[in-house]
Every structure is written in C-alpha cells, then in structure tokens.
Amino acid sequence: MTQTAIPFLFMRGGTSRGPYFKRADLPEDLDTLSQVLIAAVGAGHPLNIDGIGGGAAVTTKVVMLSRSEREDADIDYFFGQVAVEERLVDYKPTCGNMLSGVGPASIELGLFAPADGETRIRIHAVNTGALVEAVVQTPGGKVVYEGEAAIDGVPGTAAPVLLNFMDVVGSSCGALLPTGKLRQEIDGIEVTCMDVAMPMVIARAADFGLTGYETREELDANKDFYARMEPIRRKAGEMMGLGDVSKSVTPKFGILSKAREGGTVSARYFMPWNCHPSMAVTGSQCLASCALTPGTVAEGLAEPAEGQPAVVTIEHASGRIDVTVDYEMKGEAFELRSAGLLRTARLLARGEIYVPGAVWAG
Structure with missing residues (x-):
C-alpha cells in the first residue's frame, strides 16, 4: 500500500x-x-x-x-x-x-x-x-x-x-482554585492547585528536599523526586475534577523557590514526567498568578510585584520569562483580566x- x-x-x-x-x-x-x-x-x-x-x-x-x-x-x-x-x-x-x-x-x-x-x-x-x-x-x-x-x-x-x-482562568477546571482552597496538604506536601491557562499543582521545592535551582538534567535523574511527585499529581488531578490523570499530561507540576537573579520567583516546570528545558507559556501564567495571589505556596518566596499591570519575572532552567499580568484584588480574591507575553x-x-x-x- x-x-x-x-x-x-x-x-x-x-x-x-x-x-x-x-x-x-x-x-x-x-x-x-x-x-x-x-x-x-x-x-x-x-x-x-x-x-x-x-x-x-x-x-x-x-x-x-x-x-x-x-x-x-x-x-x-x-x-x-x-x-x-x-x-x-x-x-x-x-x-x-x-x-x-x-x-x-x-x-x-x-x-x-x-x-x-x-x-x-x-x-x-x-x-x-x-x-x-x-x-x-x-x-x-x-x-x-x-x-x-x-x-x-x-x-x-x-x-x-x-x-x-x-x-x-478556570479554562480546564472551571475555577481559579479548583479544589476551593489556596493550599492543602497531599501526601505530606503542601500544594496549591490552580487553573490559569494550564491546570497546575504547585509546591515549594524545599518541601521535596530540593533547592529549586537544580538543572533539568539533575532533576530528571532524581527518580526519588518523581516517585514522590507523581502520586501527589494524580491525587490532585482527581481533586481538581480532572478524573484519572495517570495517562494525561495535565495537571502539570511546578516547584517554587526564591529568585536569585533579580526576578520575582524561581520555578521548575514538569511536563509532567520530565522537567521542561525552559518554561511553558501557559504554565508561566499559572505560576505568575500563584505568585501574585496571597495565601498560596508562593507566599514568602515570591518578591512583591509592583505596578498595574504587573510584570512577573520567573527564573527557570534556561533563564527567565516575563509575564505581564493585568489583575486586581477584590478583597483577598485574585482576579485576572489578561496575561501578555513576548515570544518568537x-x-x-x-x-x-x-x-x-x-x-x-x-
């Protein structure tokens, strides 16, 4: 044929x-x-x-x-x-x-x-x-x-x-916070489940015994990390209304740490069974929203973002990415209007x- x-x-x-x-x-x-x-x-x-x-x-x-x-x-x-x-x-x-x-x-x-x-x-x-x-x-x-x-x-x-x-906001799960909580504990790890452009499960790198500054190669070689992360991701997927996500790449997983190159926050993004060599555009919007929302796992790690719209700079495995976020706080509630990025x-x-x-x- x-x-x-x-x-x-x-x-x-x-x-x-x-x-x-x-x-x-x-x-x-x-x-x-x-x-x-x-x-x-x-x-x-x-x-x-x-x-x-x-x-x-x-x-x-x-x-x-x-x-x-x-x-x-x-x-x-x-x-x-x-x-x-x-x-x-x-x-x-x-x-x-x-x-x-x-x-x-x-x-x-x-x-x-x-x-x-x-x-x-x-x-x-x-x-x-x-x-x-x-x-x-x-x-x-x-x-x-x-x-x-x-x-x-x-x-x-x-x-x-x-x-x-x-x-x-809520494009996959129907809400900014699909579980209704700013953060919760799953298998001993505190996470924020958020849906902005891409549903994500976000945790602090230190809670996994990581610095958050590891290279992609170092993270992908860390089989113990993936063995602990994946069950959390699957349980979070069910809690977010996504059902059985064992064969799905959503929700993605992200870990945060303090920025060390003058950015807002440092992050590593997982696709989810290996580390992204840089940063996903959709994931960057979710991580930026997490960094701007009081009470998430980013609190205490992310530097305050000034101005309106705010520019959130995420340091990643290959450098940095800027996300321009037009938002407002209604009381303690984060409301996103739009997010802009420059790509090629x-x-x-x-x-x-x-x-x-x-x-x-x-």
Missing part, C-alpha cells in the same frame, strides 16, 4: 517545535487522527526514529489550524501533545509556546490575510476554550522571522510575536509528511 502525503509546515514556536497542519487535511475521527499523528512524529521510540519528533516532549507537539466560526475569533487552534516513548496523544492541554507559531502559520497556510506592518489575529484555543490575540510582524504583507527579540531557551534573535491571553517563532521547513497508507488512506 502506498503512503499518504499530508501538507505541513515545520515550525519552532517559542521553545517548542513540531508540525503545523490544516485541520481539513487530517482525519476528523480522533482515533484515526491520533494514529496519524503518532506515525508522523514517530511516537513509541525514544528517538522518534520513524518520524519527525525530536525525542523530547517539547519536540513532539502538533498544531492543527482552521478558520474559526466564532464571531470573537479568526482561527481555531487545536493542539495535540504526542508522547515520546508511548503511542499516545493527549488532547486535553494546549501549548502556549506552539501558539507563538499559530499566527505566522495561519498566514503561511492561507487561512488569514496579513496586513501591512503588523497583523492581529484572534485565536481560539480549541482544547481549553481560551482566547488569545497574536500580533505578528508583517511588513509589506509578508511574515518576517528575523528580528531583535530574544527569548531564553532559544539561541539568537527573531521577530517578536506578542501574545495577549484572555479568559484563561520561525518557519523551518514546508512540504509533505508521509504516513503509512495502512494508518490512513487519506
């Missing part, structure tokens, strides 16, 4: 990378779609040797785009997190780093007409329902990728992509990806 060719763009979005497709070029049925994405990425092998994945969770991500039928959005962004060593696809989360490439990809794929100068695209994140405005640099009506913007975790500089996230993206290749005809005949 011949192979099936599927048009795609191969892009870096923020500190992640993967194929960007038109949703219409893929099977509608989710079971068949999963098999296609598994074949495309090469999931089920640590090197993804039979696909275009890069052997890490940040390089086995897939974006699927279509024109939105919503009045408040231009593009629907459907995300799939493909596993590395297992033949699995998780459609529960979204990805803010890959979102950085959605605006440019929408233009490159002919789904949105660019303006001269800069182009504003309203994006509906299908997985979570969030709305995001992306501002893409398009002088002369064409996407440019070269520029002077730098983000930690990516070498060099590129054109900026501005992202403004709206309606991200780059088109790496375009063409057709091939999957076995036995997986999908097209």
Whole structure:
C-alpha cells in the first residue's frame, strides 16, 4: 500500500517545535487522527526514529489550524501533545509556546490575510476554550522571522510575536482554585492547585528536599523526586475534577523557590514526567498568578510585584520569562483580566509528511 502525503509546515514556536497542519487535511475521527499523528512524529521510540519528533516532549507537539466560526475569533487552534516513548496523544492541554507559531502559520497556510506592518489575529484555543490575540510582524504583507527579540531557551534573535491571553482562568477546571482552597496538604506536601491557562499543582521545592535551582538534567535523574511527585499529581488531578490523570499530561507540576537573579520567583516546570528545558507559556501564567495571589505556596518566596499591570519575572532552567499580568484584588480574591507575553517563532521547513497508507488512506 502506498503512503499518504499530508501538507505541513515545520515550525519552532517559542521553545517548542513540531508540525503545523490544516485541520481539513487530517482525519476528523480522533482515533484515526491520533494514529496519524503518532506515525508522523514517530511516537513509541525514544528517538522518534520513524518520524519527525525530536525525542523530547517539547519536540513532539502538533498544531492543527482552521478558520474559526466564532464571531470573537479568526482561527481555531487545536493542539495535540504526542508522547515520546508511548503511542499516545493527549488532547486535553494546549501549548502556549506552539501558539507563538499559530499566527505566522495561519498566514503561511492561507487561512488569514496579513496586513501591512503588523497583523492581529484572534485565536481560539480549541482544547481549553481560551482566547488569545497574536500580533505578528508583517511588513509589506509578508511574515518576517528575523528580528531583535530574544527569548531564553532559544539561541539568537527573531521577530517578536506578542501574545495577549484572555479568559484563561478556570479554562480546564472551571475555577481559579479548583479544589476551593489556596493550599492543602497531599501526601505530606503542601500544594496549591490552580487553573490559569494550564491546570497546575504547585509546591515549594524545599518541601521535596530540593533547592529549586537544580538543572533539568539533575532533576530528571532524581527518580526519588518523581516517585514522590507523581502520586501527589494524580491525587490532585482527581481533586481538581480532572478524573484519572495517570495517562494525561495535565495537571502539570511546578516547584517554587526564591529568585536569585533579580526576578520575582524561581520555578521548575514538569511536563509532567520530565522537567521542561525552559518554561511553558501557559504554565508561566499559572505560576505568575500563584505568585501574585496571597495565601498560596508562593507566599514568602515570591518578591512583591509592583505596578498595574504587573510584570512577573520567573527564573527557570534556561533563564527567565516575563509575564505581564493585568489583575486586581477584590478583597483577598485574585482576579485576572489578561496575561501578555513576548515570544518568537520561525518557519523551518514546508512540504509533505508521509504516513503509512495502512494508518490512513487519506
């Protein structure tokens, strides 16, 4: 049987990378779609040797785009997190780093007409329902990728992509604090369960016997930490209304410590079975909200953030990320209006990806 060719763009979005497709070029049925994405990425092998994945969770991500039928959005962004060593696809989360490439990809794929100068695209994140405005640099009506913007975790500089996230509180669990508590103890560890852009379970690094400044490699080699963290994450997932999360990448897990490079707070973000090499865009919003909310596990660790909107600087394994948070305190209650970040993206290749005809005949 011949192979099936599927048009795609191969892009870096923020500190992640993967194929960007038109949703219409893929099977509608989710079971068949999963098999296609598994074949495309090469999931089920640590090197993804039979696909275009890069052997890490940040390089086995897939974006699927279509024109939105919503009045408040231009593009629907459907995300799939493909596993590395297992033949699995998780459609529960979204990805803010890959979102950085959605605006440019929408233009490159002919789904949105660019303006001269800069182009504003309203994006509906299908997985979570969030709305995001992306501002893409398009002088002369064409996407440019070269520029002077730098983000930690990516070498060099590129054109900026501005992202403004709206309606991200409770996008997966229905509330800022899905368990109704600012913090609680699970298996002897005090945690804050919070849902802002990405549902997370957040703890203090010191409570695990960690400094919080360990490298990604040091943390991933610490099997005792993961053995203690994962049962907490699973129990928290049930308490947050997410059900059995043993095979899901949500909720994510984060650990906090005091900043030591002039930032607001230091954090390590887990995806959740390994440490992120830098920081997830969605996770950064949740961690920033945690740092700003009195009474969470961040209290006593996070430096006060001044101004309105406030800039929360999170120090991570590869540097730092700034989150501009527009919020207000209603009594002791934290209310988020929007969160903005600067990211970059780059088109790496375009063409057709091939999957076995036995997986999908097209």
